[in-house]
Amino acid sequence: MGKVLVIGCGGVAGVAIHKCVQNAEVFDEVVIASRTKSKCDALKEKLSGGKVKIETAQVDADNVDELIALIERVKPDVVLNLALPYQDLTIMDACLATKVHYVDTANYEPLDTAKFEYKWQWAYREKFEKAGITALLGSGFDPGVTSVFSAYALKHHFDEINYIDILDCNGGDHGYPFATNFNPEINIREVSAKGSYWENGKWVETEPMEIKRVYHFDQVGEKDMYLLHHEEIESLALNIPGIKRIRFFMTFGQSYLTHLKCLENVGMTSIEPILFEGKEIVPLQFLKAVLPDPASLGPRTVGKTNIGCIFRGKKDGKDKTYYLYNVCDHQECYKEVGSQAVSYTTGVPAMIGAMMVMTGKWQKPGVYNMEEFDPDPFMDALNKWGLPWRESFDPQLVD
Ligand code: NDP
Secondary structure (H helix, E strand, C coil): EEEEECCCCCHHHHHHHHHHHCCCCCEEEEEEECHHHHHHHHHHHHHHHCCCCCEEEECCCCCCHHHHHHHHHHHCCCEEEEHHHHHHHHHHHHHHHHHHHHEECCCCCCCCCCCCCCCCHHHHHHHHHHHCCHHHHHHCCCCCCCHHHHHHHHHHHCCCEEEEEEEEECCCEEEEEEEECCCCHHHHHHCCCCCCCCCCCCEEEECCCCCCEEEECCCCCCEEEEECCCCHHHHHHHHHHCCCCEEEEEEEEEHHHHHHHHHHCCCCCCCCCCCECEEEECCCHHHHHHHHHHHHHHHCEECEEEEEEEEEEEEEEEEEEEEEEEEECCCCHHHHHHCHHHHHHHHHHHHHHHHHHHHCCCCCCCCEEHHHHCCCHHHHHHHCHHHHHHCCCCCCCCC
């Protein structure tokens, strides 16, 4: 039993906190701290009354001193960072100063460049080792579950994995002409960046949305999907021995792509600040302010997500193919926790990651990615906490 301090109170945090509260055997206290305290208080109001004690606090997670003061007051066993990627390093600094374990769901990004690299967080390895605390990076779905799937496939099904294709399909429909399913700023930075994949020991770069494939997803149907850069590729390339190629594909509908192209063409997706009526604004941040709040999509999104990995490699000298995936229904998620499936598929693994560290199943001083731990307890927890996985030994392949 222990106490988790959750930083951030947006779409993903809402689900993770619901799940911590369902999991009273592990979490006896949850402290929710974010920039806007009223959101934390509203969630506390909704979830109070059960076995798990809930407290709230205001914090600016860009400010290390404020974070240190909060952690010293709250004394959590684990800090679960569900704010934005910009806050990863300040929160890691505060965890180091207070010697508390750290878990997040997305790699650090500097505000001025969309880079998606682990180098800034991996640079903390020695400091975390010396402090005797664990940092678990990327405990969402992708990265997160996809990384655990890779470790599980390697442990139980292959002697060597040579090819991984990560397929992320959102077959949901929210009825808006254009909206993003999670933080619009992060989402648009990710999809408007150049694509890339890992092949034969190096990155191969593509233009944004240059590589398109069509895939038939179980329980969703046929969808167009596009190759994107994605952060788990970088760590899997290091941690999966014998790997020759890793690619990541995400599905997008034509309406989303047409709107995105138009917004890009007029400069609305830029992260370069401009002067507007005497005030500096970042066009992408302004766009975020006029788009639907991802948290408001829950009641109106219908359909399913299907996210997983196709592995190809060798077992006992023979070629083998294995597909591990999860299917999640938007409306079922909404009924259970009041959020759509994109927040759900991230929030559940975030809770499980915090649980793995809190219970000591995944504790090792240093900074680690998800595939570096024993996948089995995490895989069991996925089945138990709402993201059951399915497997196929004869899947459609991506050419
Ligand atoms: P939201 O925008 O819905 O929530 C972010 C929260 O962080 C908000 O409550 C926001 O406060 C708070 N916040 C932002 N800046 C600060 C700050 N300086 N100090 C304190 N609190 C702050 O985002 P999501 O819930 O959609 O995403 C959360 C994280 O999950 C992101 O890092 C995202 O990249 C990651 N993610 C990972 C996925 C995966 O599969 N691995 C998939 C989807 C998301 P306020 O309410 O005031 O705005």
